Ligand SMILES: Nc1ncnc2c1ncn2[C@@H]1O[C@H](COP(=O)(O)OP(=O)(O)OP(=O)(O)O)[C@@H](O)[C@H]1O
């Protein structure tokens with residue numbers, strides 16, 4: 001019985017040639033619209049590439065602007081291109097990791113099977129550096145979502161990787177973060193190094209997204225299965241936020257819907273349906289990283305926006321005070337609240353625009369385009385009550 005079901009379902013046509021080309025882990029050979037930024041990276045890392053001098057570079061940019069893809073590509077391409085230096089690279093994502101586990105992974109790249117315990121952090125690092133020295137290697141360490149590391153565990157690992165001496169001379173760092181907030185946790189010299197070698201990736205425009213999605217169409221879809229009109233609509237939808245991940249996720253979901261409906265092409269209607277099911281900003285892993293007061297502020301915004309198209313900063317402040325009272329929390333100072341607001345904006349959850357015509361000039365207009373306010377409110381309330389236990 002099941003054999004027949006498999007055969008029947010798999011015989012049905014599909015709009016896809018290779019849906020894995022739309023998976024989040026797939027790293028394309030080409031990154032259209034990031035050639036210039038790739039060139040900037042090459043020039044920022046030039047001292048490393050041409051003689052093994054250590055470099056430290058920071059990449060920032062909003063959700064889905066290609067920070068991870070660009071850095072991983074750069075690491076892969078840089079290996080073997082060093083002049084007078086043997087380069088090796090390692091990509092590590094810091095989210096949910098400890099300094100120890102990151103160092104352990106770096107050691108295991110060169111000494112596979114190195115035991116989990118036994119030596120302290122300092123010794124692990126010495127081991128790594130000794131190995132690099134012995135083999136005449138320079139390591140390009142890519143630390144993705146480095147802000148999680150610094151905000152959770154402090155800046156010690158960054159310091160020990162970049163202090164002077166053998167360690168610093170053998171290891172270059174490419175750090176990635178959505179925003180620059182974590183820089184406040186660093187000492188002045190380290191912060192200055194980051195700011196002096198900083199690459200900000202701007203959000204993609206609609207035209208750029210179309211180009212990126214067109215390249216992905218070639219790899220992932222059967223010829224003719226994704227008409228230009230549908231592709232343009234996906235780019236338009238993702239261009240609100242300049243987010244390539246969203247565009248790609250929309251193509252995948254819409255393609256699966258087309259298959260499920262037995263349609264041989266992906267229609268605009270499939271994209272609209274995919275869009276409705278996709279609120280990337282509401283992904284639990286994004287919301288669950290918010291601090292308690294960021295969540296309270298978001299709840300206040302969602303409540304206010306359920307009744308209005310947009311809120312001013314003053315209206316948000318009042319809603320926030322009400323929410324705090326409800327939750328038995330003391331509202332944070334206004335300037336701290338504005339910082340939380342900036343973070344919610346950087347994460348792409350809220351839109352914040354200055355209201356320049358306003359007499360005091362400091363007011364902002366807060367809005368929400370990515371999801372219905374009611375959905376957001378429910379999700380935030382669920383998280384808050386989970387945290388209360
Ligand atoms: N220029 C590009 N060309 C082709 N694909 C791209 C490009 N930029 C981004 N992508 C694709 O878009 C998706 C999101 O990119 P990426 O993961 O690099 O974003 P990010 O900036 O790291 O986002 P986040 O802050 O959420 O980690 C990935 O699937 C990536 O392959």
Ligand SMILES: [Mg+2]
Nearest residue numbers: 067068069144
């Ligand atoms: Mg990333």
